[in-house]
Every structure is written in structure tokens, then in C-alpha cells.
Amino acid sequence: MNLDLTGKRALVCGSTQGIGKASAMELALLGASVTLVARNEEKLKEVIKQLPADDTESHHFIVADFTQPEDLKAKVADYIERNPIDILVNNTGGPAGGLAIEAELEEYTKAFSQHVICNQILAQLLIPNMRQAGWGRIINIISTSVKTPLKGLGVSNTIRAAVANWAKTLSFELGGLGITVNNVLPGSAMTGRLESLINSRAEKEGKTSEQVKAEMIKEIPAGKIGTPEDVAAAVAFLASPAANYINGINIPVDGGRTASL
Template sequence: MDLNLSGKRALVCGSSQGIGKATAIELSLLGANVTLLARSEEKLQKVLGELSFRTGQKHDILIADFTDPMLLKIIIENYVIKNSIDILINNTGGPAGGQAIDAGTDEFINAFNMHLICNQILVQAIVPGMKKNHFGRIINIISTSVKTPLKGLGVSNTIRGAVASWAKTLALELGPFGITVNNVLPGFTMTSRLEFLINSIAEKENKNPETVKNEMISTIPAGRIADASEVAAAIAFLASPAASYINGINVPVDGGKTPSL
């Protein structure tokens, strides 16, 4: 099985922590040159030091904030003038919790801009290079909510579904050029966002956070919460040459929790 990414460059969004960081590390272990992208230069510099350099890779960082799509557009368009990106990992922190009926229209607009519009900006800048090389991997880290909406995440459920449909459309359009577009759907994964959600639920329901965590675990057939590295492994496989005929799919990495096919 060919998992070798030597000579490929991967842009990993949201790579200062959590699943993004774990993915950047995994891709570097497979030989990829990694470009880290997030808001905090300090955090990215720390992650940079954790990447593998064993095949002589050249890693770098980009500082960008997805709340400012137009600035992101300038940054990525300037970057691709001299750098061809083979693998794009779209990964952005989810919107705040709450019911859809209670969300203001600005919450939907902001989430749409951060998730779908920023993804579109990155793809439009990067795809010409992928077409030229007849190789490309676009992988979106979204949520199992695209299969079954999650209670209390109204805005997130809505926006994640939009990203999933966008990705399926791109898969149809870009497949003839050797470019695949797939979505990875993490379940409960031990990240700072999950810790925040656990604490928020605990406060709202007047429960101990450990009780809330155990209630989450009870819904997972695997009987535990995932480590970010386990989600990263699935992402890395989809980014590899071995996954060349996998295109336009949603891949849950959730320990069997999602109750639908």
C-alpha cells in the first residue's frame, strides 16, 4: 500500500491544536512537507517543532484568521505564487452551541463565511496547481451531524451540511483531473472543543463534567472517546496515493456512534 507523501506539500488549516495538529504531525511522518495555518504564530511555532523532518522536509507556517475571508484570500494567493499545494485539509473550529431556532441570522452568516466561504477561497487558489500536477487531495474535517443532526448544535448542523454538499459537488467537478474531495466526520474526540462542550453541558444541566463525559461515552459502541491521532490516521490515508479511487464520500470516525449508514 502506497502511503508515501514524500515530495507532496500539505496545507493543514486549524493546525495549532486538536485534530488539525494531529493531522499535520501524521502527514509529516508520511514524508509530506507541511504548511501549518492558524491564527496564533506562537502556537504554530510550537507545532512546527513537533513535525517530522526525517526525510529532509521543509515545513512552514501561515498566519490567517478565518473571520477575515478577504485577508485569507490575499495570503493564500500570494503563497501559491511560489508554492504548489498537493493536499488541502480544511479544518475550522465549530460554531457555538445552541438551538437553530434561537440563533441570530448573523450567527449563520458568520459560520457560513468561516466554513464554506473560506474553504472556497482556499480551493480556488490551490486547485490550478493540483490540475497542473494531475494530483490533488481536498479533505474537509466536518462532523457526523451531516448524517444525523446533533442536539444543541443548530448552526453547526446547518453549516456542516452545506460544506458536505459543496464537497460532493467538487468531487464531481474535479475527479477528471486526478483530484479527490472527501469529508472526514469525527465523533467525540478529546480536543479543547469537546472539553468546552462537556463543561458547558455540565454547567447548563448542573452536573459534574465527569458525569457528562461518561454519558457521552455510554453512547459510543467502542466505549471510549477518540484520540485526535485516530482521526488524523483516517485523514492521512485519504491524502495518500493509496486512496486515489476514493472520491466524494463521508467517512465517520466515531467508534460506531452514528446510527445511520
Template sequence: MELSLKNKNAVVCGSTRGIGLAIAKELALAGANCILFARNEGLLKEIVHRLPGNSGQEHDYRVADFSEPAAVKAAIESVVSKINIHILINNTGGPPPGPIAEASADTFENAFRQHIIISQLLAQCVLPGMKKEGYGRIINIISTSVKIPLNNLGVSNTIRAAVAAWAKTLSNETGQYNITVNNILPGSTKTDRLDNLIEETVKKEHTGREMVEKEMTDKIPLKRFGLPEEIANVAAFLASPAASYVNGASIPVDGGRTGSI
């Protein structure tokens, strides 16, 4: 099974923390040249120098705020003007929690911009190079809410489903060029976002953190939260030649929590 990503160039979004950082590390371990996209230049500089480089890779970064499509477009254009990209990891923080009935129009517009518009801009910029190389992997990190909507995440449920539909449509159009488009659906994973959601619940329900965490993990067959590295392992597989016939799929990585087949 061919899992090596040597001589492959990867753009990894949201790569200074959590799942994005874990994916960048795993792709680098597999031999890829990683270009990190995030908005904190200090962290980017620190992390890019700590990425594995045993295969002689050259890692780089671009400062990009996903709330500003024009800036993201300029950043990705500066990359593809020099090299062809083989792997694109679309990953950005989720919309704020809350009931959908209370969500403002601005919240929906911001989420649509950060998740749909940005993904579209990035894909449009990397696709020509992928076609030229005859190899492409677009991997979107979204949510199990694509399968079953999650309570108190109204805007997120809506936008994540839109990303999944966008990805499936794109996969139908690009498959003929050996470019696959797939989604990873993380469950409850130990990240800053999970920590924030737990704290929100603690405040809302006036209860203890341990009680909230137990209630959450009790719903997971594996009885624990996931680790960012466990999401990264699946991303690295999907990015590899071994996943050449996996296309248009939405794959839960959630310890079995999602109650659908």
C-alpha cells in the same frame, strides 16, 4: 499500498491544536511538506519547528484568521505563488452550541463565512496547481451531524451539511483531474471543543462532569472518546496515493456512534 507523501505539499488549516495539529504531524511523518494555517503566530512558530522532518522536508506557516476571508486569500496566494499544493486540509473550529431557534443571523453568517467561503477560497487557489501536478486531495474535517443532526448544535448542523454538499459537488467536477474531495466526520474526540461542550452541558444540567462524560460514552459502541491521532490516521490515508479511488465520500470516524448505515 503506497502511503508515502514524500515530495507532496500540504496546507493544513487550524493546525495549532486538536485534530488539525494531529493531522499536520501525521502528514509530516508520511513525508509531506506542511504549511500550517492558524491565527496564533507564536504557536505556529513553535509547532512548525517540532514537525517531523526525517525525509528532508521544509515546513512553513501562514498567519490566517478564518473570520477574515481577504486575509486568508492573501495568505494562500502567497503560498501558491511559490509552490503547487497537493493536499488541502480544511479544518476550523465549529460554531457555538445552542438551539437553532435561538441562533442569531450574525451567528449563521459568521459560520457560513468561516466554513463555506474560506473553503471555497482555498480550493480555488490550490486547484490550478493540483491540475498541473495531476494530483490533488481536498479533505474537509466536518462532523457526524452530516448523517444525523446533533442536539444543541443547531448552527453547526446546518453549516456542516452545507460543507458536505459543497464537497460532493466539487468532487464531481474535479475527479477527472485526479483530484479527490472527501469529508471526515469525527465523532466525540478529545479536543478543546469537546471539553467546552461538556462544560456547557454540566452548567446547563447542573450535574457532574463524570456523569456527562459517562452519558456520552455510553452512546458510543467503543465506550470511549476518540483521539485526534485517530482522525489524523484517516486523513493521512485519504491524502495518499492509496486512496486514489475514494472520492466524494463522507467517512465517520466516531467509534460507531452514528446510528445510520
């Protein structure tokens, strides 16, 4: 199986923590040069130091905030003039929890901008080089909610589904160019976001965080909460040459929790 990414450059969003950071690490281990994108420069510098590298790899970072799409566009456009990208990993922190009917309109527009609009900006910037090379990977880290909406995550369910359908549409349009577009759907992976959701649910239900966590684990056939590295392994595989004929799919990484096929 060919998992070698030597000579490829990956741009990984939201890569100073959690699944984004773990994905950057895995891609670097496979030989890719990684460009991190996040808003906290100090954290970016810390992660850069941790990325494995040899003589074929050169890691960089871009300081950008996904709440400012035009700034993101300008910075990435400037960067790729010197560093063309082969692999795009779209990963942005999810919207706050809450019922769909109670969400303010601004919550929907903000989430749509951070996820769909910013994904579109990055795709339009990076696809020309992928097209020229006849090879490219776009991988979107979304959520199992695109298969089964999750209670209490109204805005997230809505926006994640929009990203999934955007990606499926792109897979039709780009598949013949040697560019694949796929989605990775994390279930319960122990990230800062999951911890926040657990704590929020515990507060609302008058339970401890450990009680809520135990209830979540009961719903997972694997009997445990996953790790960012579990999700990153799927990202790295989809980025590899071995996944050449996999296009337009959703891969749940959830320990078997999702009830639908």
C-alpha cells in the same frame, strides 16, 4: 499499500491544536512538507518545531484568521506563488452550541463565512496547481452531524451539512482531473471544542463534566472517547496514493456512534 507522501506539500488549516495539529503530524510522518495555517503565530512556531522532518521535507506556516476571508486569500495567494500545494485539509473550529431556532442571524452568516466561503477561497487558489499536476487531495474535517444532526448544535449542524454538499459537488467536478474530495467526520474526539461542549452541557443540566462525559461514552459502541490522532489517521490515508479511487465520501471516525449508514 502506498502511503508515501514524499515530495508532496500539504496545507493544513486550524493546525495549532486538536485534529488539525494531529493531521499535520501524520502527514509529515508520511513524508509530506506541511504548511500550517492558524491565527496564533506563537503556537504555529511551537508546532513547526514538533513536526517530524527529514532532508525531503520543509515545513512552513501562514498566520491567518478565518474571520477575515480576504486577508486569508491574500496571504495564501502570495504563499503559493513559491510553494504550490498538493493536499488541502480544511479544518475550522465549529460554531458555538445552542438551538437552531434561537441563534442570531449573525451566527449563521459568520459560520458560513468561516467554513464554506473560506473553504471555497482555498479550493479556488489551490486547484489550478493540482489540475496542472494531475493529482490533488481536498479533505474536509466536518462532523458526524452531516449524517445525524446533533442536539443542541443548531448552527453547526446547518453549516457542516453545507460543507458536506459543497464537497460532494466538487468531487463530481474534479474527479476526472485526478483530484479527490472527501470528508472526515469526527464523532467524540477529545479536543478543546469537545471539552467546551461538555462543560457547557454540564452547566446547563446541573451535572459535573465527568457525569456528562460518562453519558457520552455510553452512546459509543467502542466504549471510549476518541483522540485527535484517531481522526488524523483517516485524514492521512485519504491524502495518500492508496486512496486514489476514493472520492466524494463521508468517513465517520466515531467509535460506531453514528446510527445511520
